[in-house]
Amino acid sequence: MTLSPSPAPSASGPRRPGRSGNSPAMDRGAWHRKASRPVQWWMLALIVVVLTHQWIPQSRWLMVHMVTLGLITTSIMVWGQHFAEALLKTRLGEESRPWQVRRILLLSAGVLVTILGMLPSWPWVVVLGALMVSAALVWYAISLGSQVRAALAPRFEFTVKAYIAAACLIPVGATLGAVMAFSPGEPWQGRLLLAHQLVNILGFVGVTVTGTLLTLWPTVLRTRIDLPAAKRAAHGLLGMLVSVLGATAGALLGSALLGCAFLIVYLGSFAWVAITLVKLGLNSARQERKVPLPLFPILSITSGVAWFALAVVGLLAMWWRSADEHLGTALVAADLQQLTVPFVAGFLLQVLFGAMSYLLPVTMRGGPRSTTAAHAAMSRFAVLRVVTYNLALALLVLAGFAGTGASALFSALSLGTTDIASFGSLSRVALSVLAFLVLLSFPVLLVIAIRASIRHRRTDLPMPSGPGAGPGTSLPVGPPAGAAARSAPTAAAPAAATGVTGTSGATGGPAARDRPAMRPGGMDRRALTSVLLGLGTVLGVTALGSALDRAQGSLPPDAGFGGHDPGAGPVAPTGRTTTIAVSMAGMRFHPDVLEVPAGDSLVIELRNDDPHDVHDLVLASGVSSGRLQPGAGTTVEAGVISHDLEGWCSIVGHRAMGMVLSLVATGADGTAAGTAPATGAGGVEELARVPLDLQAEPGNGHQVRDARLPAASGPDQRVRFEITDEAAEIAPGVVMDAMTYNGTVMGPILRSELGARLTVELFNAGAMGHSLDLHAGRVAPDEVMATIPPGDSLEYPITTDHAGIWLYHCATMPMSVHLAAGMAGALIVPPAGLAAVDREYVLVQSEHYLVPAGAPGSEATMHAGAHPVSPAKIAAERPDATVFNGHANQYVHSPLEARVGERVRLWVLAAGPSRGISFHVVGGVFDTVFKEGEYLLRPENENGGGAQALDLAAAQGGFVELVFDEPGTYTAVNHSFVDLERGARALIRVSR
Known part of the structure; x- marks a missing residue:
């Protein structure tokens, strides 16, 4: 590989069919x-x-x-x-x-x-x-x-x-x-992603690997498989194929019931094949042989197949759990990230490396002695490598799951030396590096195997003889003709005990005629030593990582179950359990103070009673409930409580709205613990600026917004807004976790006419509750502005009776977070009798507040490489970027166009959420100013007056007009220069 x-060099003997007479033997x-x-x-x-x-x-x-x-x-x-x-x-x-x-x-x-x-x-x-x-x-x-x-x-x-x-x-x-x-947006993005994963992993890879194992597995085990048994087992391959197609249809239709039904059939079909593979393993274990089996392929392939079965079961559980949720398919597609490590690192890489460690020595074509030596080299430290790698993977996977079961299994695998709460980012990095080093041992051992193969070439082992060596009704399955086929003894080869480590004979070249039967007891002691060494290596690396986490401040100093080490401190576990029911609604936990006797184990029966919003509970100890849809509930086991502890809702903005919870350990003398640190593991403050390079061009994936005013829409207009969560660039190289109307930061520019009817069809394909507030309408907000949960929709009709440029935005609390995340836009209703102009542009200013990489909250990003919105910066009024039409300098590299002598109208809106604008065009004078429904200045006024700036507070808008007398490049800015320097700038290129 x-x-x-x-x-x-070619061995003497008859040429094989299909090979031309002058073809060298090395062609294959x-x-x-x-x-x-x-x-x-x-x-x-x-x-x-x-x-x-x-x-x-x-x-x-x-x-x-x-x-x-x-x-x-x-x-x-x-x-x-x-x-x-x-x-x-x-x-x-x-x-x-x-x-x-x-x-x-x-x-x-x-x-x-x-x-x-x-x-x-x-x-x-x-x-x-x-x-x-x-x-x-x-x-x-x-x-x-x-x-x-x-x-x-x-x-x-x-x-x-x-x-x-x-x-x-x-x-x-x-x-x-x-x-x-x-x-394509939700729900289709999630449905397509889930279907894509099903077809490629369970379909292409799963069926191919399973079909290969039907013939490769007995070859690796040097045993036989009856042809009728093989054909019966192969029926499971057909079942797997049909099941993949059915589950894919369920994913595309958004049907959890259909998808889970076919996944159950898939598991049953796979089990049908696996039963035959297990029988082959048992048959091989009963055989005696003097040439030891290559141990690493057996252990690695077995481990990989086990991870595959567990991952499919995990997928089934996730999909079934999402059956009653809005956008269930999209949610399970996102949750599948938790199964990436089991599928890729657990299943794919282990099966691949296991198979290659057997097949590559076979294709070296050096004869039986050479092949056996190469197999032995590839199996050096086999037990140690497999135990270390799989235990490290298991801890990494379990650390990504919340719940008592995952915590208990994590503690069991680590022999109680650590727990999930103590497993911080540096622990994960250290364990990942250890697993990566185990994988790197494969190419190193392959080089050693090549050298061993070359050293033992052209020295054949005598072929086995005996009752089982001749033809019979059972079929030996092995590699193709030539040295490859000769390297695998038949099932009746003389015996040695099974389970021999593959290290013996790696350098000395085993010979079947003089090798004594291997003693199982000696092998067992070596295997046990390797298991213990692998376990100790993983636990040692985990302990080192936890110590580094504490030293760097990425864990509470007494992290553990419930935020403490049960065996430390003056509070001893009482053995009692306190159970408290907690409701989430109205941006509050009810109750929000939980008194627990110190030393008691706490169980929280958590329920989301909010009719619209998604919520969760995260404790400072690291325990999390996971996101709960409206009406859903779960049980959170917080562990033994020895001191005061803080909890909060991690949905962006909810904590800033006061959605926090306090655990009070009554009878304990400890001080409050678990409050969020001011800096993250990387030492970055949350209020630190995210640097902007405003001289750089927008990223290749950014599409410049058309700033031209849309054409008139007629007396009755219907538009559809789909709310989605996107990774959107707001400045060159700076990407925000955005909440959007129709996929862009700053929603579509709408235009209506005086007295016209406008109906917005709002569909929520996001991950939390959202809403819409159209400032141009006179309507009771109770229904049309209600927060709708994911998967719901509503109609919002208004009549545009008043002229102006009107803000629309999400009205779900905290509004500042939703607006700063991109959920705002402009509706323009031109005043009666408005004269035509040569050019008409729209500039909507908004400011954005980002969590810096490495600061607390940066890990909560929904998209890789994106910055979440920072409620702390919003409260402190410290924006990172102030932009026009959703991007800091898109009109610097793609300027607006005009000609000398043309009249240009610029509609301007301060969308906020908090800052206004003093709009100015460098080198120009406004002869017309319209602000908030009234003209402040008209051309050729009796005073000969002009205007230099249009001042707008947050949510105010208007327009200005000017004529350019000379060609050149003019700059439209927010004359509050601190916002100009954050990106509120656009160029207007004027030509003759």
Whole structure:
């Protein structure tokens, strides 16, 4: 896979079918080397990205797709061809090898194009990459199909047919991914994401890997599988394929019931195959052999399959839990990030490395002695590596889940030495580095295996003989002809005890004729020592990480269950449990002070009784309820309470609105603990400015807003507003976690006429409750301005009876947070008799307050690389950016246009949430000023007066007119220069 050895010189003997008379024996090895080069490139690129991911945008997406598309899909194409020829007993002509390599290169190029399109958000480039990937996999499927048809007596063709069917799923998954690149909005973005994951992971990868294991697993175990049993087990592959299609339909339809039903069928089909694999393992365990089994492939593949089953069960539980929630499919698609590590690191990488550690020595073509030595080298420290890696993964995965079950299992796996509350960011980094180092051992051991293979070439082991060595009714499954086939003994090979570590013989070259039977007892002691060493390594790294977390201030000094170490301090656990019911409604916890006897375990029966808003509860100890939809409830186990503790709602702005909760440990002498620190783990203050580079051009993904006034809409207008959560750029390179109307910071510019009817259809596809307030309407706010929960909609009709530029915005508390997050816009109603002008533009000013990276709250971002809105900065009136039409300098690099002598009208609105504007055009004089429904200045007034600025408080608006006498570049600014320097600036380019 990674480093490919040079093949051994050709052994004497008859040529194989399909090989031309003058073809060298190394041609197949040369094909493996060339075909595996893209996998080597992806492996090296992945290592680079892992080491530099904190400086790469969308690094999580990038790493996942480098593994799934780069490593896994390319490896599947290489080894799918290898197994197809072995199982069908065919060998393609050497002239076909270059075309196979071109197919793999096409796949890698398609993956690269997809990545290059996704990172800067170029959807059409993503479409091109998806087409290239799909073309490569369809080409691969057609090639395998032709080989099946040409096979004379294919007995294991069901595996190859599974490859073909699974490959045909990739165009479906690629299409779903390409559509997502256009950001279709909720609920479709979530539905497409979930369907994309189902098709690619459970479909393409899951079916391919399961089909391969039906034939690879008995080869690794050096046992036999009956053909009828293999064919019966293969029925499960068909069930998995059908289930994936059904679950995908459930995802696209937003039906949790349909999706979960097919997931249950998928698990049953997988279990049907797994039963056969388990039986093969038991048969192998009963056999005796003198040449030890390669241990690492067995342990790694077994661990990977276990992670796959657990991850599918986790997906089923998440999807079922979302059945009654608004936008349930979108929510489960977001929650699936918690399963990224189990699927990618637990399942995909372990199965890939396990399979490669067995297959690569086989393809080195050095003879049985060489292959055995290479297998032994690849299995060095097998138990230690597998235990360390899987225990580290398990702790990392459990740390991402809330709840008593996860906490209890975390403590059990760590032998009670730590708990989730003590597992801070540095602990996660330390454990991730440990797991990464275990993965890096694979290429290192591969180099050692190549050297061992070369050292033992051309020295064959005597083939086993005995009753089981001859032909029979059961079928040995193994690699294709040649040295690869000779390297795997038959099931009846002379015995040695099973479970032997693969380290013996790594350098000395085991020989079957003089190796004594291995003693299981000695092996068990070595395995136990490796298990204990792996456990100690993980616990030691975790303890070191926790100590660093405390030293850096990223954990409370007495972090633990309930925010303390149960065994420390003057308060001893009482063994009693206090249960308190808490309701959430109206931006408050009811009750908001919980008195708990010190030493008692606290259980909070939490319920969201707010009719519109999503809420949660986060305790300073790290315990969290997760987000609760209106009407939902859960049980939060806070652990033993030894001192006062603070809790709050983490939904943006809710804590600032006073949604906090206090736990009072009665009878304790400790002071209040768990208050939010002023700085984060990186030592960054929340009120620190986010730096802006206002000389830089907007990012490639930013589309400049058209500032022209929309055309008249007629007497009856209907518009649709869809509320979504977006990662939106508000200044060059600065991205905000935005709440938007129709996907943009600052919603659409609307235009109506005096006396016209305007109806807004509002649909909430966001993650929390939202609303709409149209300042131009005279309506009772009770219904039309009500907060609607995710998934709900309402109609908001008004009559535009008064002229002006009117603000509209979200009226859900805290309004300042929702406005600062982008939920504001302008409705323009021109006054009666307004004269026509040559140019008419609209500039809406808004200010934005961001949490700096590394400050408290920065980890709450909904989108990778985006800054959440900072309620603390809003309260302190310390904006990071003040912008026109949603972006700090879009009209500096794309100026507004005018000509000398033209009359230009500029509509201006101060959307806030808090700051006004003194609007001025450098080099121009206003001869017309209209503010808040009345003219303050008209052309050719009797006083000969002009205006230099239009002063507007927050939520006020108007327009100015001017004529440019000379060509040049003029600057429209907020003459409150501190806001100008934060981005409230636009250029007007005047030509002749």
